[in-house]
Amino acid sequence: MGAQVSKQIERRTDIKTEKKVLADLKQTCGCDYPGCDYRPSDRKNWMSALNPDKLRINQIVWPGTHDSATNQIGIPFISRPFAQCQTLSIYDQLVAGARVLDVRIQEDRRVCHGILLTYSVDVVIADVKKFLTETQSEIIILEIRTEFGHTDPPDFDQYLKDQLGDYLIHHDDRVFEKTIAEILPRRVICVWKPQKAPAPAAGDPLWSSGYLKDNWTDTDKPSTKFESNMKHLGEQPATVGRKYFYRVENTVTPQADNPILCVKAVTGRIQPYARTFIAxxxxxxxxxxxxxFSTDFIDDDFVDACVGLTSAKVEGKA
Structure with missing residues (x-):
């Protein structure tokens, strides 16, 4: 018992120290970078405002959400706090400016996070399609994966093709160099990541997992995650010439051996430092x-931080 108490005290001290590291970094280095003052007048249509004829896919800093479809997961006040990473619906996230969605499913096509369940993926698709009908030049990256430990839904690739149809941007390595205007009227890059089912082939309407990469660090320590993100990002080639999307997630994860297990409380340790990370x-x-660049509980400032740097890139200032 004494050893366990000592371990928890040590962990709390570590977390406090790591939070101070990021707070000090923000204080000393600030959050200034090219485009940091930019605020889109309409987050629902921010890509349109940056000129689809000029904005190239490989210039975009894409604001994304982590575990996107968890706004209604689990049982309210009981299991939900341990798995909910977003409070907004998929549609509301897109209206707020998110352009990358991370959706996990199980065999019956219900969205899940680990063992906890929520609505059918049909709800996700309906929200995406509603947003697309209300906008003209916004491009979405929709990543759908079979959750670890679960079984692939039967014929799910065909389901996605049938549901998204002409919105789908077919796999083509040349997409990265194109402007939004050159891709329209197609609007969705759909990355399908099954556990065992065949991966999408080259030229398919869907994109395979190798086209959306990341290096997930499973930790609840904010400075550790911040520096891990920096390290792995630094190992990537520049987006110009790169033929895959690379994701950095501004999140930390509750750990089973820590008494604080609610996602919001834990991820709040790193969430305020998105602009610091960009700077x-x-x-x-x-x-x-x-x-x-993805986050839990996306908000306006996170979107503006990403759009601002994107704007600077379009204007040749970054």
Whole structure:
């Protein structure tokens, strides 16, 4: 018992120290970077405002959401706090400016996070399609994967093709270099990541898992995650010439041996430092590698932080 108490005290001290590291970094280095003052007048249509004729896919810093379809997961006040990573619906996230969605499913096509369940993936698709009908030039990256430990839904690739139809941007390595205007009227890059089912082939309407990469660090320590993100991002080539999307997630994860298990409380340790991360990328000379930047509980400032750097890239200022 004494050893367990001692371990928890040590962990709390570690977390407090790591939170201070990020707070000090934000204080000393600030959050200034090219485009940091930019605020889109309409987050629902922010890509349109940056000129689809000029904005190239490989210039975009894509604001994304982690475990996107968890706004109604589990049982309210009981299991939901341990798995909910977003409070907004998929549609509301897109209206708020998110352009990358991370959706996990199980065999019956219900969305899940680990063992906890929520609505059918039909709800996700309906929200995506509603948003697409209300906008003209916004491109979405929709990543759908079979959750670890679960079985692939039967014929799910055909389901996605049938549901998204002409919205789908077919796999083509040349897409990365194109402007939004050159891709329209197709609007969705759909990355399908099954556990065992065949992966999408080259040229398919769906994209395979190798086209959306990340390096997940499973930790609840904010400075550890921040520096891990920096390290792995620095190992990537620049987005210009890169033929895959790379994601950095501004999140930390509750750990089973820590008494604080609610997602919101834990991820709040790193969430305020999104702008600090972008500023540090600029300072360390790796901002040209930043592409998908995702978060839990997305908000307006996170979207503005990503759109601002995107705007600077379009204007040749970053």
């Amino acid at each position: 540090e990328c600029v300072r360390r000379g790796i901002a040209d590698r930043l592409q998908i």
